[in-house]
Amino acid sequence: MAARGDPRRLHRLVQEGRLCALREELRGAGRAGCAGPAGDTLLHCAARHGHRDVLAYLVETWDMDIEAANRDYKRPLHEAASQGHRDCVLYLLGRGAAVDCLKKADWTPLMMACTRKNLEVIQDLVEHGANPLLKNKDGWNSLHIASREGDPLILQYLLSVCPTAWETESKIGRTPLHTAAMHGCLDAVKVLLQRGLYGADRADRCGCTPFMDAIQCGHTAVARLLLEQHKEGHVSTVQELLSLGADINSRDERKRSALHLACAGQHAACVRLLLQSGLSDSPDASGALAGQLAHRADVLQCFGHCPAS
The missing domain is CATH 1.25.40.20 (Ankyrin repeat-containing domain)
Structure with a gap:
């Protein structure tokens, strides 16, 4: 005892x-x-x-x-x-x-x-x-940390106290949006896009954009939101991912491919690049082909379809 x-x-x-x-x-x-x-x-x-x-x-x-x-x-x-x-x-x-x-x-x-x-x-x-x-030794401040956890109310509060905090960067140039995208925090990404003026090509010191982080980590809902927010500028991102050896055939939990994502966003240039890179259209878990998500004429034409006049 x-x-x-x-x-x-x-x-x-x-x-x-x-x-x-x-x-x-x-x-x-x-x-x-x-x-x-x-x-x-x-x-x-x-x-x-x-x-x-x-x-x-x-x-x-x-x-x-x-x-x-x-x-x-x-x-x-x-x-x-x-x-x-x-x-x-x-x-x-x-x-x-x-x-x-x-x-x-x-x-x-x-x-x-x-x-x-x-x-x-x-x-x-x-x-x-x-x-x-205030920043820690890695250059993260409280908004970076809150973005990793993904609570939208906390992010809204911190941004109301420090409206410019959205644009702060860590020592390697990563913004709170990079952090939220990498960790798949969809609601946090929505708040940051609403409150910040992020460009589609906002890259860290390694050349990674939030969109690239979301794709590489399999967070397709976040990637789709970023794609819809920034219709232009993602062809170069997809090219960079492919050059880094990203698996072009990777699927999310609903068996959707990058081609499904690009078609859902009606991004013709990305669809064209993916098809030219050898990604074939195949059904997701619900049986839907990526081409079935295409509505715009330029996207339909990538699959050889002529839109109805």
């Missing part, structure tokens, strides 16, 4: 939220400043597990430092924000916790909060002065 005041026992009591037992244990030990294996204090543990009453007891009775950092430089506010524990976030902010403190790799509590779909916590941090435009 662990001795009174043993750090492992204390951390377990905090993790389980057993405040009465913790009080008794700490009175007997006469100290609360023990660190866990990763350098976590009891405050880190309380914030991570969402025990506001334990958090308040440790701060107010034992005068524990709310700015204590563990080995990754995480502070209790990082822990509470990353887990979406609003009551703990508000308590720490109310006690004067630094809202834009940095952990390892320069992540702020707001960035951590954006990994969770908890709008209220994000709003609380911003209203207490958190800066959504």
